[in-house]
Amino acid sequence: MALSMARPSRDKKTGVWYLRQRPPADIKAKVLGGSVTIPIGDGFRVIKVGETVEASLGTKDANVAKERHAQADATLRKLWEAHRHGPQRLTQKQVQALAGKLYFLLAETMGDDPGRPETWLNVIITNAKAKAGRFGRAQLRFGTESEIKAAAIEERFGGWVDILLSKENLVVDSETRTRLLNAVAFSFDAAALRLAKNADGDYSPDAAASRFPAWEAPLAVPDKTPSLPKDKITAWDLFERWEKANQEMKSEGTIKRYRASWRSLSAFTKDKDVRALTGDDIHEWAVDRRDRESVSPKSINQNDLVAASSVFKWAMGRERRLVTDNPAAGLSLDEPRVTSKREKTFREKEWKAILTAASNVVIRDDNSGLDHACRWTPWLAAYSGARIRELCFLDAEDIRMEEGTWVMDLRQTKTGKARTVPLHEHLVEQGFIEFAQSKRKGPLFYNPKRHKKGASTPPDEIRAQEVADWVRGLGVLPTTVAPTHGWRGTFKTRAIGADMDVRIRDAIAGHSARSVARDYEQPPVGMLAEALKRFPRYET
Template structure:
């Protein structure tokens, strides 16, 4: 997310309910890049919010994964209770502070007097508040490095030990500043850090993690060049975000098969259909992880073995529009008049898109993205070209579809000739792919809403029923399957159908057989 008034990307993490009370007063030292973000949890806090110190989305996702992994370890530590450090552990942690200070300044230590003043300040003694102010952040940084949540006594003693270590480091750096780089005898007094074993439920803090949502972005960079559709990218991106939000973290490498099963159960509890979960959610996650494994982003595919039951949906009616439904929709479209401040593009969509779908079996999304240059006259035929250049086409291949004579009779070519250059039914604000995609989705959804005003039966899909009806009528008319598929853009499995070319002349002849939907001036309708 981005905070108002800032271009830096932020993260937000809700505090789990089971540790909400225990988190109050906890000092968090969240790793963000090369910095540490210090946050004290207040008694009113329900979430942790902080800046990721970057404007780069990819870098932000990596930093977010590290921050969330740290917070997860803190929540786990709070569940287990604060640790009490031993004397040896405190001295070892103070030694890390000593080594960090010396290594940071020994090459160019400055003047000896500066370091001697720090030593003298220490020798005079400091009040408790001053020690907290001077050495508390260093103590928190050392604890954060090891993901430790310690009791107040241990933290207080550690702050004192770090104060002594800083004083000793100052003596060492004063020697360096005077030109003395003899072997450091003080550093050997600090033992190696040996801390209590972490809980098995606590995951290691990654240095540069691969995020779940990052898998979707990485997959798309490659898939886009390979011609995959934008709608597939949106579906994968959506499920990656949903999985990340469900798990409470975005670390792709930490996801297990049990996590995917739990996510599946979660989606079921939300009322999502098994078809969507199996064919969309789990399939999408499986594909993203397969790409991640192939590209060495992750080492395993947690969705590989997860199965979703296939349920045969009970069908209580034909999925295509009935004759009466089709006539009702087309009559409404034919008599539609733009009113008030309604968008002319949406008004034109309501008028023409249902008729274009009825006489072509095309997808609604393919029709709403038609452009003026996609309609042409060739060899005495009016042709509309359905092409991915205009937006999205499911198989990524263009096809030419002759206009039905009734569309020409109604004046569709004249409408196109008078239209401005560009999209006929979409008003795109901006030149980005995102802007065009948003306009496409808006128009498609509005056409669906128009149809839903007339056909309310939930068993029929407003944006897909024209394809079913067109194929049904084509069979009744005896139109060969290869020609019918060439018009609708369905993929034939018959190898013989793939030989030769289905010409526009052949398609026009088939469409000429398709009877007209007649609508009368008074709104009544009949079929020739």
């Protein structure tokens, strides 16, 4: 699928095309809740800035929509850049010159056929009412006389000021806006007076035209933030920078998941600069993952888009500033509603079959460790709720005695938080301690000498998948039930029946605390061991 630039989106019900754009993350706090004035066709629209800026393009014609979208999108991007630099102060000459643009716009475009003189005299009268505070909603508000006048002037002339600023891609300070409102009010009167004369047949030279100086745009405000790199940065370039910077901070599993997602994004965007990517581009990639690569929307939302957003957010950091926007922020695909056909835990006949098969595994003398993994990891998971991969990472040195209790140290976990878990007495009776001590040192369930150096998949992950395949091969589980992850729910469900406190259950299984306060409650090994004594045995 070809990569496209930002493009309009079509309302499925009405067929009308829309502009939708997210404000950049680095200025979101500045612009959220405010408004922007953007060109739509021959006019201008005032749009409120929320999580997205959304405006109807006023057409069902795709070609017209594309043209209007390009104009509005370009204006928005220039306005975002102006907000990055911050509000500017215009000189008196610049204020008068900008107000003069309105004068010439009205006087020159309507002078050939201005209508009746009374029309323009009424405009002057209405302007005078606004300047006196007797216009629109302002005259109904409470406040001082000066506050009411200011509100009326803003209501009458503010829209014209917004258009003038939008056309010049300017963001000005409050003092400049006040002066500009008064200047626009004057130029509006001057234009209306000239048009009234034109309507009466008077086209003599207009002295008012000469009072407005030529417009000279203010010099760009120097950007004090670090400049963006000049060289092109592809998606893969960006990921490699992130990976190098996060080797010591992110787990191997996280880096591997992110690498897979970014490899797909890189293949989709090819050699395009990441700073040119938009939310539409990222959404197209997600759709491509779903439709062409057959990845589920749930997996894309939880893995791919999280990986993309996380790396972009890192790249936006002030000390790096590789990009100015996070095009993946807030994106997600619609997920089809899935009705669960059954619980995620193992039923009694299922866990009995798995544990019986594990007990009957024949240990071959091939020194691979797979037979030992199939023999012991299901039982270890059944009595701890640990993930099979966490168990496959165990070394012989991780099985030790603490406070008179045999424990296992789970050093590599999904959450990155190591934990120590007591071993149930049933495991000791089955001979697990003797097996671990026979290994003396090194991995219990795989042979590191058989693992290729530099392989992208670590040996414990490979072994965990092989155990899952072995369980699936027993033919005792429906396809909707995970062959190894089901032990987590099974352990915690049986723990409820043993009246085990939720904090104990979470500590053993490695589930995160649900609150900051709970995070301070770390049950010691002795407390965990005492609770585990009440945990019922699996009788096969």
